[in-house]
Amino acid sequence: MYINEQFGPAEIASWVNVDAATASRRIFSDEAIFQLEIERIFGNAWLYIGHESEIPAVGDFVTRLMGKDPVILVRVTENEIAVLLNSCPHRGAMLCQADAGNGKGLICPYHGWAFSNAGRLVATSTDDGLYADRVDFRTLDLRSAAKVSSYAGLIYATWNADAPSLDDYLGDIRWAIDLCFNRTPGGVEVLGAPHRWEMGSNWKIGPINFSGDGPHFTQLHGPIAKVTQGIEKPDLRAALQASNSISWGNGHNGVIQMTPEDSGIAFFGQDPDLIPLMEQTLQPDQLAVRKRILQAVNNVFPNHSWTHNPVSYTPGKPPVHFLAMRVWQPVAANRT
Ligand code: FES
Ligand SMILES: [Fe+2]
Structure with a gap:
């Protein structure tokens, strides 16, 4: 039986009861449900791959994952970015083992087939009559993502040729993306290579935390908030109770915690040099929220x-905001 025939729509609907605010634990632990998610969600949705500032020059590449598929994100020309399946069409060897680099193209380490950065097969070491005319080499380019697009420097790709445009897919969360990634004319730049951790839990745990689990903050992060932000637990609880849990539509969600309207605190933790740039870049409704952001988390x-939080790196000194992205890569039902 194919995995997508294993569960009927009624059974799938029974796993989450929106009215009762409950979900079956199976969605966090059942390997068959996990495989269904890999196929239906990660095989179809727009997935974040990387930031444009990670591949500024022609030939720059980074290797990433789309669900469980390894891919290469590469700048083909100044204006063209490709997302290629990191698997040789000859016998399936992984083409690129490096995390990041720059190259004119790809040569497979197994039998030496060569590909352009756009994924075209340009030379084979086995085209000397070995396959006679049984193989049409023109069909053996690297598999590319069906669509690749970016918003605010954030590059997403999808395997689904029928997917809506990235703008339509992101919809209203673009408003919140702007608050963090488009708040100045120059946007943001990603610093350094990704840090990678392995978690012994399902991939959805992280996105749910970044989508609406404000209440864990007081208990779990309360002690850290006291040390790094100078905020006492009761004040933190009050601020969280006044925070907004937002559904942006299309499954995108977030929590924006703001300083009280009458607090007189504006641009808490923001570098003063950035304030005129934000005033010049953001729309008036965005600026009104931006002024009062204490911390914000969102999930596409x-x-x-991504999380946007103020932290004081030196005790007694005012906090400064950091902006960090997370990509929750599914490994197994109980591993991320
Ligand atoms: S597997 Fe890549 S050239 Fe053979
Ligand atoms: Fe948290």
């Missing part, structure tokens, strides 16, 4: 989150 469905 399914697995791309």
Whole structure:
């Protein structure tokens, strides 16, 4: 039986009861449900791959994952970015083992087939009559993502040729993306290579935290908030109770915690040099929220989150905001 025939729509609907605010634990632990998610969600949704500032020059590449598929994100020309399946069409060897680099193209380490950065097969070591005319080499380019697009420097790709445009897919969460990634004319730049951790839990745990689990903050992060932000637990609880849990539509969600309207605190933790740039860049409704942001977390469905938090790196010194992205890569039902 194919995995997508294993569960009927009624059974799938029974796993989450929106009215009762409950979900079956199976969605976090059942390997068959996990495989269904890999196929239906990660095989179809727009997935975050990387930031444009990670591949500024022609030939720059980074290797990433789309669900469980390894891919290469590469700048083909100044204006063209490709997302290629990191698997040789000859016998399936992984083409690129490096995390990042720059190259004119790809040569497979197994039998030496060569591909352009756009994924075209340009030379084979086995085209000397070995396959006679049984193989049409023109069909053996690297598999590319069906669509690749970016918003605010954030590059997403999908395997689904029928997917809506990235703008339509992101919809209203673009408003919140602007608050963090488009708040100045120059946007943001990603610093350094990704840090990678392995978690012994399902991939959805992270996105749910970044989508609406404000209440964990007081208990779990309360002690850290006291040390790094100078905020006492009761004040933190009050601020969280006044925070907004937002559904942006299309499965995208977030929590924006704001300072009280009458607090007189504006641009808490923001570098003073950035304030005139934000005033010049953001729309008036965005600026009104931006002024009062204490911390904000958001998640683009399914697995791309970011957190924007103030931290004081030196005790007694005012906090400064950091912006960090998370990509929750599914490994197994109980491993991310
Ligand atoms: S597997 Fe890549 S050239 Fe053979
Ligand atoms: Fe948290």
